[in-house]
């Protein structure tokens with residue numbers, strides 16, 4: 001019984017993560033953000049570190065209402081990207097934030 005519960009929790013977690021990952025890829029975010037390497041944009045690991053314990057702030061940023069805290073000097077490159085996602089439903093933005101935060 002306990003194993004079954006664990007398995008269900010595991011499957012639930014994965015489907016949520018997959019959802020966020022899917023949005024991240026389909027919106028072209030992956031072309032500038034790698035899991036650990038610094039490329040055009042900061043790595044997901046770096047972003048997850050900056051937003052550790054601050055998921056609400058991250059969701060706010062994704063909605064275009066926050067301020068850049070990771071690399072403010074390059075905010076002009078990131079800001080226009082938000083037009084593609086800022087109007088997504090809340091649960092999709094949360095899934096996206098969860099996906100990013102997983103890289104810590």
Ligand code: HEC
Nearest residue numbers: 027029032040041067068069070071072074075077078081
């Ligand atoms: C053209 C390249 C590019 C694309 C495409 C891109 N980003 Fe970025 N992103 C950047 C750069 C450069 C920064 C660093 C500036 C900054 O911190 O805002 C950044 C920073 C961020 C940050 C950190 C914000 C902060 O507080 O500093 C998040 C979160 C983020 N991007 C998410 C996304 C998501 C989600 C997508 C897809 C919709 C995306 N990015 C697409 C270049 C890009």
